Amino acid sequence: MSNHRIASRYAKPLLELAVEKKALEAVKDDMSGFVALCGANRDFLNMLRSPVIPHLKKGAILKKIYDGNAHKLTLAVFDIITRKNRENLLPEIAEEFLAQYNVKMGLLHSTVTTTFPIDDKLRKEFKKIVKEVTGSEAILQEEINEEIIGGFILKMGDRQLDESVSSSLEEIKVKFNKN
Numbered sequence: 001m002s003n004h005r006i007a008s009r010y011a012k013p014l015l016e017l018a019v020e021k022k023a024l025e026a027v028k029d030d031m032s033g034f035v036a037l038c039g040a041n042r043d044f045l046n047m048l049r050s051p052v053i054p055h056l057k058k059g060a061i062l063k064k065i066y067d068g069n070a071h072k073l074t075l076a077v078f079d080i081i082t083r084k085n086r087e088n089l090l091p092e093i094a095e096e097f098l099a100q101y102n103v104k105m106g107l108l109h110s111t112v113t114t115t116f117p118i119d120d121k122l123r124k125e126f127k128k129i130v131k132e133v134t135g136s137e138a139i140l141q142e143e144i145n146e147e148i149i150g151g152f153i154l155k156m157g158d159r160q161l162d163e164s165v166s167s168s169l170e171e172i173k174v175k176f177n178k179n
Contacts, residue, residue, distance in 0.1 A: 010093045034091075035094045048087050049088045110126070126152075
């Protein structure tokens, strides 16, 4: 079974239980922090994935790090996952939980690429475009890339709206080459 399917099988009941226990935001914050820790600390991630370190030792390390700093539901899930010897999948489970949370809340990660930093007015316009096209609220990530010359590229999940000058120039170039 693929890691994604396994992660999904743990994340879905965790999401449902968090909703039931009215702890959704707390668990989401814990999972966001866990994903950030895994991204920032390579040694921590290697410890989770190491076949040499016993899984109960990994569980003890997780408990020491998160005891008092995380919701009791998060701690219980970490404990269950380590007892089932699946702690190497914790980063994927946390990421899948966040993805399912975003779907449940109607949120969509979107990226806007421009040649300059955008202001609040423009940010609202991009969020409005995402809402109109996808029906979801945008979690907008902003990137600056001077190679697009001008305009913007807006990525919304698996969709892309490319209104960049470089793309328009490329289209003109293709038309000239055809004629």
